[in-house]
Amino acid sequence: MLLFVGLVHGHCGLRSKLYDRISIIEVQLQGMKNNLHIHLCFVLVLLCIRPAVLLAQRFDLPQSFEFYSNSNGLSQGMINAMCQDREGFLWVGTKDGLNRFDGYQFKVFRHDPFDSTSISNNFITAIFQDHKGYLWIGTEEGLNRFDPQMEEFVRMKHSPNQAQSISSNRILYIDENAATQSIWVATDNGLNRLSSSSDRSNVSYEIRRFYQQTNLLSDSHIRHIAFDTPGNLWVSTALGLHRIAQEELMNDQPNVQHIPTTSDSTGLPSVQYCHMNRDAIGNFWIGTEKSLSRLLDRPSGPPTFEHSFYGHEERISIRNMTMDQSGNIWITRNEAIGLIYKPAEKTFTPFDE
Numbered sequence: 001m002l003l004f005v006g007l008v009h010g011h012c013g014l015r016s017k018l019y020d021r022i023s024i025i026e027v028q029l030q031g032m033k034n035n036l037h038i039h040l041c042f043v044l045v046l047l048c049i050r051p052a053v054l055l056a057q058r059f060d061l062p063q064s065f066e067f068y069s070n071s072n073g074l075s076q077g078m079i080n081a082m083c084q085d086r087e088g089f090l091w092v093g094t095k096d097g098l099n100r101f102d103g104y105q106f107k108v109f110r111h112d113p114f115d116s117t118s119i120s121n122n123f124i125t126a127i128f129q130d131h132k133g134y135l136w137i138g139t140e141e142g143l144n145r146f147d148p149q150m151e152e153f154v155r156m157k158h159s160p161n162q163a164q165s166i167s168s169n170r171i172l173y174i175d176e177n178a179a180t181q182s183i184w185v186a187t188d189n190g191l192n193r194l195s196s197s198s199d200r201s202n203v204s205y206e207i208r209r210f211y212q213q214t215n216l217l218s219d220s221h222i223r224h225i226a227f228d229t230p231g232n233l234w235v236s237t238a239l240g241l242h243r244i245a246q247e248e249l250m251n252d253q254p255n256v257q258h259i260p261t262t263s264d265s266t267g268l269p270s271v272q273y274c275h276m277n278r279d280a281i282g283n284f285w286i287g288t289e290k291s292l293s294r295l296l297d298r299p300s301g302p303p304t305f306e307h308s309f310y311g312h313e314e315r316i317s318i319r320n321m322t323m324d325q326s327g328n329i330w331i332t333r334n335e336a337i338g339l340i341y342k343p344a345e346k347t348f349t350p351f352d353e
Contacts, residue, residue: 093124138171
């Protein structure tokens with residue numbers, strides 16, 4: 001189920017009646033069928049723990065909630081990915097189709113075996129919009145580039161006998177480096193760099209694969225990728241965290257830095273299963289099993305970090321995190337109560353307090 005919390009001409013922080021099993025995105029819908037300027041908070045609801053009215057009272061939210069499900073046109077209730085495009089449309093990926101929401105209704109895109117321009121698979125895993133306006137859609141059966149103007153998909157699939165194919169059909173994350181205009185695709189079997197010409201009509205891409213076997217990564221199953229403010233790429237796996245410097249991104253054998261495991265500022269207390277995100281003022285945050293860490297600004301040299309620990313707990317077990325417009329960091333955790341971190345105060349507050 002998808003929960004929408006809206007305020008006209010107002011702000012809505014990222015609130016949920018879930019604590020340990022949520023994914024969150026805050027978007028702004030503007031100029032859709034009317035001139036309302038609406039801030040909406042979209043919360044993927046997987047496990048309901050507390051009545052919504054109590055949560056609204058706790059976080060000073062309006063006590064009116066609208067719930068959207070398949071009865072409202074959403075193709076399916078299991079949400080895996082969300083993205084807002086330049087036009088303001090919200091794209092919602094489910095395990096049974098890609099949904100475009102205009103503020104009033106959903107339009108669903110599904111695989112059609114008789115249409116080569118349809119999406120490759122209905123199980124959506126990732127959504128990202130690049131600088132050209134294309135939407136990149138990850139599925140359980142391949143990568144897709146969607147042209148919003150033509151409403152057509154170009155499919156890209158793994159082929160064992162073709163070096164210029166993506167490393168795996170199971171797509172996990174997609175991101176773009178603005179400086180090199182390269183698309184980076186994380187899969188369950190390698191990291192992929194896609195480079196193309198500046199011609200919008202050109203649908204061919206040069207693909208470079210990066211694996212554990214090439215001694216570049218600690219593991220080929222990529223858990224998360226993200227770019228920091230200077231454009232360095234951070235790659236998280238189950239076995240470690242790596243950084244590829246901006247100037248190395250287009251090299252076929254880039255110099256990859258492995259972040260050490262340490263509690264001091266030269267590394268991270270834990271480097272497995274990291275989740276990264278950038279806030280509105282450019283700070284780069286890394287959530288780990290043991291800490292929430294901020295990358296410190298340095299003009300050169302190896303990265304350094306500032307760590308925040310949750311009380312006396314040995315593990316914070318950060319699963320996902322996002323930032324609201326007030327600068328707070330909303331954290332979901334594995335099998336534990338979610339947290340709100342206030343950077344200015346350097347304090348954690350459980351969702352249920």
